[in-house]
Amino acid sequence: MSSFPSFPPAQTAQIIRASQRDLLHVSSLYEQFENVFRTWLGTRWLSKWSKELDLLVKTLYYGLTVGHATQTLGQEYTDTWYHSTRSRTTPTIPTRAALVLIPSLSSYMVSRCQRSDNTISRLARVVETVSELNLAVFYLRGNYYDLLHRFLGVKHISAIPDNPHTRPPSYALLGIMILIRLVHRAITTLRQVTAEAAPQQDALQEKMNVKHAFIDGVAVVAATTAPEEEDLEAKPAEEDERTMLNIPAVPSSDRAGRNCTLCLEERTDSCATECGHMFCWPCISGWGREKVRTVLFSSPKRNTDFTRSPSVRFVDSRSA
Incomplete structure (x- = not known):
């Protein structure tokens, strides 16, 4: 394979726009697949x-572009290409395979395993912190937008020649702000570890501001760590043991009105919120669990009063 002619390195703005454009196309493609499978x-x-x-x-998306040594739609939009600093040519087949598979598989494994494996969760936080540090360096120096690119030695080159009469925009301030945030986070974490003297469970409850917080008699911490009921196989309404109705004898027109507004299928293990809306228990418990996790882990210092949250209770399906 012949070497590239002399092309200038891609500017920081080009790399960022290409990445954002790729994310936009991936999101659009996902929505199309989602509509079809739904x-x-x-x-x-x-x-x-x-x-x-x-x-x-x-x-x-990335297999049909990066995997075939062609531009992604984002790179085509900004006239940039991947360039290996080690081979001085386009990335080799193993390198391209790594660029395609490692980001996708790693994010998938983390999303599937981090809820049940604390080691995976801690490792994901470490990788996230290192990635933020790499991003700060990128904003300061303009090289290696992604941590994997730095590890594999893959940069971006541009087909647009440098203009000596213009000065490219600087993103150094963003890099400095990210570094300040990382330092603040490290200091905060160190103080929390140093001040941790209570038992682990009590310290965790105090940190999350959910001590003595219960929903319908169930501790919030226990609810957020319970098995994922929504991941279980959906059961037919005829097999619902928590109803006193004779489901096969119910007219089809009436059964059509018993659909859960979350999964859009006929309710099983029916439950109701205080406002009177009806859901499947696995659906509403999974939705509530995700909302609680979002509040607890994305904003740990937020003082949330879960005792005022609307309760969910099982109801007699004869009234459903």
């Missing part, structure tokens, strides 16, 4: 296998 297999199936669908979409 029509074919239903909302509940899509909810269960959404992470695998995301893996499929990313693998297809």
